[in-house]
Amino acid sequence: MNAATGYNFAYLDEGTKRMIRRAILKAIAIPGYQVPFASREMPMPYGWGTGGVQVTAAILGRADVLKVIDQGSDDTTNAVSIRAFFARTADVAVTTRTREATVIQTRHRIPEAPLSEGQVLVYQVPIPEPLRFLEPRETETRQLxxxxxxxxxxxxxxxxxxRHGHIATTYAYPVEVAGRYVMDPSPTPKFDNPKMDDCPALQLFGAGREKRIYAVPPHTRVRSLDFEDHPFRVQSFDRPCALCGAEGVYLDEVLLDDAGGRMFVCSDTDHCEERRADGHVGTGGMEAAHV
Amino acid sequence: MLARGFSDPVHDAQGVFRAVMDALARPGTLQPLAATLEPPAPLTPELAAIALALADADAALWLDEALRHDPAVADFLRFHTGARIADAPSEAAFALVSDAAACPDFAAFAQGTPAYPDRSATLVLAVCDLSDVEGWRLDGPGIRESARLAAAPLPADMLARLARNHAGFPQGIDLILAAPGRLAALPRSTRVQEG
Known part of the structure; x- marks a missing residue:
């Protein structure tokens, strides 16, 4: 029996799950196309991942191992509460380790560790329509x-x-999926866009408030839009992670005091912890040990 | 007497859905499907399991001629799913086809519209043989380089039908091929060629 009694497995009723499942199947068959679905009220406010939670609830089974990240971190409020939500309502195993997870729900990062076949990455999406800020009418964007x-x-x-001399879009950077639909990859930093291309994992996107589900099947071409003379480029950092010394990863700036002290550390906490456990130490690694 | 439905409706349905999801996400792979149902013939346990997992009052079923022959099939599906059994193939979200070789032309089923290509049918065909080591060559989303798939029995002009279906992308139908104990899928996004 579930720890939280009185709820169906994974909170949603079976009719809702079937409706979401049918939407997921069509989303997979038409990569990058936004399938409308009858998004439900969830016991959390819009903007906290109601779309991702509904997709996760619809696919989750007893044998799954769930990981939830919020900006790469397993330890922030959103990630902790969604992980606890499914641990209580579905009694599934949870983990913070990317490699052990079968389902990873994410709010705006793709883990640094390469994903594998058989994993499902579920994105929480605030505004699924990439053209929305250019054309507010749904009837028009649908036609486009x-x-x-x-x-x-x-x-x-x-x-x-x-205006800026370069493409200044740094997150929610539009991509073209399988040569057809232009898609919003959710507000992930554009740093993560290349990881979506030919990804071995299935990527599902859920937008609760906007009531849309879309998908990128595994090994699908995902191309970030650009121009021949202004090719797509990702952010680069001029220093490694202060804790684990990792290079070529996405870093967060952490303020240390009110005197301008700061450090740059891995946004992906699991990646950072794994590296530190393997003995990698960055320049700020010693200080961090006694924080 | 009416044959029973899933013994564990929540987890059985989830298992069937994940098999279908994985099959559609990775066209050409065979996904195991342990269907323990004993539906009235000629409805196969696999077709029954997929219908029970995905059809309901919001997603009508269409049955091919062989399945319509014995009213016990429609009674079984109506009781367990609550789905309407559509008279016209174009009204159905899911079409169950037990005599795959006699499957009607895909154009008879809902293709979706340019603005809403998701409003299209999923055809579930019962086949006897299914193999991923020989047969057609597949490529497209979900496939690393290329995959192979062979299924039988199927209509003689299946390859031409699949080519037309793919050419209409993003509109079209999606196909699930269900053999005893396993299934494979061919979404409209998959290009299918002679092996």
Whole structure:
């Protein structure tokens, strides 16, 4: 019996799960296309991952091992509460280790450790429509997708270049999926975009407030939009992680005091912990040991 | 007497869904499906399991001629799913086809619209043989380089039908091939060629 009694397995009723499951199947068959679904009220406010939670609840089985990250971290409020939610309502095993998880729900990061076949990455999505800030009418954006008319998006990226000298979009950077639909990868840093391409894991996206589900099947081409003379480039950091010394990973800035002290550490806490357990130490590693 | 449904409705349905999801996400792979149902013939345990897992009052079923022949099949599905049995193939979310070789033309089923390609049918075909080491060559989303798939029995012009279906992307139907104990899927995004 579940620890939280009175609820169905994984909180949602079976009718809702079937509806979400049917939406997921169509989303997989039409990569990058946003499937409307009848998003439910969840016991958490919009913006806290109601879409991702519903997708996770619909796919989760007893044998799954769930990991939840919030900006790469397993330890922040959103991640802790969603992990506890499923531990209570579905009684599934939970983990913070990327390699051990079968289902990873994420709010805006893709783990640094390469994902594997058989894993499912579930994204929490605030605004699924990549064209929404360019065209507010749903009737119009739907038509634009139907016609594969994405000129607006290229104009937006061009205006970035005209104004800033480079494409200034750094997160929710639009991608083209399998050569057809332009998709919002959710507000992940563009640093993570290349990980979506040819990813061995299945990627599912749930937007609760906006009532949309979309998907990228494994080994699918995901191309970040760019121009020949302004190719897509990811952020780079001029120093390694202060705790584990990792290079080529996404870093968070952490303020240490009110005198301008700061350090840059791995955004992916599991990756950082694993490296430190293996004996890697960064320049700030010693200080961190007694914080 | 009415044959029973899932013995564990929550977890059996989840297991069947995950098998279908994995099959669609990785076209050409065979996913195990332990169907323990004993539905009235000619409805196979696999077709029954997929219907019970995914159909309900919001997702109508269509039955091929062989399945319509014995009213016990429709009674079984209606009782366990609550789904409407559609008269016209174009009204169904899921089409169950037990005589796969006589499957109607895909154009008879809902194809979705350019704005809503998801409003399209999923065809579930019962086959006897299913193999991922020989047969057609598949490529597309979900497939690393290429995959192979062979299934029988199927309509003689299956390859041409699949080519037309793929050419209509993003509109079209999605196909689930269910053999005893396992299934494979061919979503509209998959390009299927002679092996």
């Amino acid at each position: 997708h139907a016609l594969a008319e994405y000129g607006l998006m290229h104009v937006k990226l061009y205006e970035d270049i005209a």
